[in-house]
Amino acid sequence: xxxxxxxxxxxxxxxxxxxxxxxxxxxxxxxxxxxxxxxxxxxxxxxxxxxxxxxxxxxxxxxxxxxxxxxxxxxxxxxxxxxxxxxxxxxxxxxxxxxxxxxxxxxxxxxxxxxxxxxxxxxxxxxxxxxxxxxxxxxxxxxxxxxxxxxxxxxxxxxxxxxxxxxxxxxxxxxxxxxxxxxxxxxxxxxxxxxxxxxxxxxxxxxxxxxxxxxxxxxxxxxxxxxxxxxxxxxxxxxxxxxxxxxxxxxxxxxxxxxxxxxxxxxxxxxxxxxxxxxxxxxxxxxxxxxxxxxxxxxxxxxxxxxxxxxxxxxxxxxxxxxxxxxxxxxxxxxxxxxxxxxxxx
Amino acid sequence: xxxxxxxxxxxxxxxxxxxxxxxxxxxxxxxxxxxxxxxxxxxxxxxxxxxxxxxxxxxxxxxxxxxxxxxxxxxxxxxxxxxxxxxxxxxxxxxxxxxxxxxxxxxxxxxxxxxxxxxxxxxxxxxxxxxxxxxxxxxxxxxxxxxxxxxxxxxxxxxxxxxxxxxxxxxxxxxxxxxxxxxxxxxxxxxxxxxxxxxxxxxxxxxxxxxxxxxxxxxxxxxxxxxxxxxxxxxxxxxxxxxxxxxxxxxxxxxxxxxxxxxxxxxxxxxxxxxxxxxxxxxxxxxxxxxxxxxxxxxxxxxxxxxxxxxxxxxxxxxxxxxxxxxxxxxxxxxxxxxxxxxxxxxxxxxxxxxxxxxxxxxxxxxxxxxxxx
Numbered sequence: 001x002x003x004x005x006x007x008x009x010x011x012x013x014x015x016x017x018x019x020x021x022x023x024x025x026x027x028x029x030x031x032x033x034x035x036x037x038x039x040x041x042x043x044x045x046x047x048x049x050x051x052x053x054x055x056x057x058x059x060x061x062x063x064x065x066x067x068x069x070x071x072x073x074x075x076x077x078x079x080x081x082x083x084x085x086x087x088x089x090x091x092x093x094x095x096x097x098x099x100x101x102x103x104x105x106x107x108x109x110x111x112x113x114x115x116x117x118x119x120x121x122x123x124x125x126x127x128x129x130x131x132x133x134x135x136x137x138x139x140x141x142x143x144x145x146x147x148x149x150x151x152x153x154x155x156x157x158x159x160x161x162x163x164x165x166x167x168x169x170x171x172x173x174x175x176x177x178x179x180x181x182x183x184x185x186x187x188x189x190x191x192x193x194x195x196x197x198x199x200x201x202x203x204x205x206x207x208x209x210x211x212x213x214x215x216x217x218x219x220x221x222x223x224x225x226x227x228x229x230x231x232x233x234x235x236x237x238x239x240x241x242x243x244x245x246x247x248x249x250x251x252x253x254x255x256x257x258x259x260x261x262x263x264x265x266x267x268x269x270x271x272x273x274x275x276x277x278x279x280x281x282x283x284x285x286x287x288x289x290x291x292x293x294x295x296x297x298x299x300x301x302x303x304x305x306x307x308x309x310x311x312x313x314x315x316x317x318x319x320x321x322x323x324x325x326x327x328x329x330x331x332x333x334x335x336x337x338x339x340x341x342x343x344x345x346x
Numbered sequence: 347x348x349x350x351x352x353x354x355x356x357x358x359x360x361x362x363x364x365x366x367x368x369x370x371x372x373x374x375x376x377x378x379x380x381x382x383x384x385x386x387x388x389x390x391x392x393x394x395x396x397x398x399x400x401x402x403x404x405x406x407x408x409x410x411x412x413x414x415x416x417x418x419x420x421x422x423x424x425x426x427x428x429x430x431x432x433x434x435x436x437x438x439x440x441x442x443x444x445x446x447x448x449x450x451x452x453x454x455x456x457x458x459x460x461x462x463x464x465x466x467x468x469x470x471x472x473x474x475x476x477x478x479x480x481x482x483x484x485x486x487x488x489x490x491x492x493x494x495x496x497x498x499x500x501x502x503x504x505x506x507x508x509x510x511x512x513x514x515x516x517x518x519x520x521x522x523x524x525x526x527x528x529x530x531x532x533x534x535x536x537x538x539x540x541x542x543x544x545x546x547x548x549x550x551x552x553x554x555x556x557x558x559x560x561x562x563x564x565x566x567x568x569x570x571x572x573x574x575x576x577x578x579x580x581x582x583x584x585x586x587x588x589x590x591x592x593x594x595x596x597x598x599x600x601x602x603x604x605x606x607x608x609x610x611x612x613x614x615x616x617x618x619x620x621x622x623x624x625x626x627x628x629x630x631x632x633x634x635x636x637x638x639x640x641x642x643x644x645x646x647x648x649x650x651x652x653x654x655x656x657x658x659x660x661x662x663x664x665x666x667x668x669x670x671x672x673x674x675x676x677x678x679x680x681x682x683x684x685x686x687x688x689x690x691x692x693x694x695x696x697x698x699x700x701x702x703x704x705x706x707x708x709x710x711x712x713x714x715x716x717x718x719x720x
Contacts, residue, residue, distance in 0.1 A: 206586055
């Protein structure tokens, strides 16, 4: 009895081990690394420095040379898009990144893409890619909370796991993914929730899609909102995007910011509150208004009152992501009802 | 169960029939519901099945939210829910189904109750008139019952488990809103094909992953490791995720009638945990044992010796972790010890899956496959 159990278990488990040890290198999946910069590519003056590390930058070649273990799991090439902190990632960088990724994934023998990014606005670029990448091949955005030079830095394992996730066929069709801290999260739902600690990227209420565990890339969930191959947005011919700004609401906020953004040429505004008079002035000039929220979780429900005032509900998107979607929506239409449909679907 | 109360209730008729019954829910005071749709035929037909629970319990006074129910205290019958919540008639045509265990204590529910309800759910789901099914259940073990149905009911129609943390009569009772939302979820076309669901406190969770995390607080049910898949918001029911593990129509256990299951027990690991409890389980005829291990899935040396003895007599051992998050991984050392990794399942759910797996065979490769797929 036990002998037959032992035999069957051995057969089950031995196969993957053997193939990992003896696999010919030609069979490795082709993953391209697109680097934009950020903490994962930053150096500090000494290894205990976890903040204000601006003592040098790491390029893609050095990043890969630092992690020879990648050679066992993927055929990794790279393209450097930029080498900046994430607050400096702008529309031009995002558009170039999207076009380069689409060109790579259109190649028949490419398996997936990995993007390095600073963590502060990582979720915005990831959501942007989630809406404009035209492939169901995995795109994984990765970063680090500790610089390249730090003791107990998280970057190398995050990058290793990001490449594993991008090389895994089970990641196909999941939309753009964010991988840090062993967790595989959906670009749409994930936000940076902590300034310096490692468990910072969370999808509030919804949780991760899966895990990059040592034995396997494992999934429990699939996102249901539209993304990538099911997205109607196309940036292939665009060189810029409509201006959309965000205002933060608080007691006695008087609408000064709204007026100023409209004067600066904003085509849309994402608000976290009301400001009835300033909103009316903005709408009179054709500016589209999206209502988001500052609480960090929960949907802005659709109400008859909001609809009658042509205010678009942002669903559960935080303001910075509602801004990305509104920018793309404005490349297609000015109709609030049509834009509300997009917010309900993406 | 043949004496089941099986009422076909078209909304208005139901309301007239039940009008003289006293209110079970004391607060809030009933206010007229929104206007009924002109054509009730257009409403989805939803089965409201009672397996009892706190949501079907009464207590006095209304501040009593811990010591309710019990001997001699009348229960809340399914008809009382319909009476207290006439708003339900505005969103669905309800079919009432009473599947309460005699004592109305889910802790005393047996496998016979599971098997009977699973069989009934399979029958009801096959009825083309029925759009979805809501099942009430006591909260202590509802995650286990829901997971069993997730594996054994062969339908892509929504089956939604619901309960409450406070008795139906409690002050600020959560039952009425939970029940109303559960019917909305069961009536939602988006809820189809997502496996057996759990809806309480506006959160929609999957049967596989949901767990009760707090004894008395309202926000008790959470997805372990992963989160909710949707929400019953005031304006609409919204889904953001679908589960990828096999369930219902994709389950190899679905639609079969398991009148009995192989005995499987759970052993908990802690410092100095003795192996003799495992020996006793084997002596009592256990065919499988789930060890709820420490950390990443470890047992004491005494337990480890007992595990080897159990395996020598053909017992299959699955390891879960008591960490409330994280998977037990497939490691070379665990393979050598012939222990099946329990993924991220809670031990009470791993037990159910192992019971079903053992109806096929004790082949470790097959049990391992099943734990990787479900």
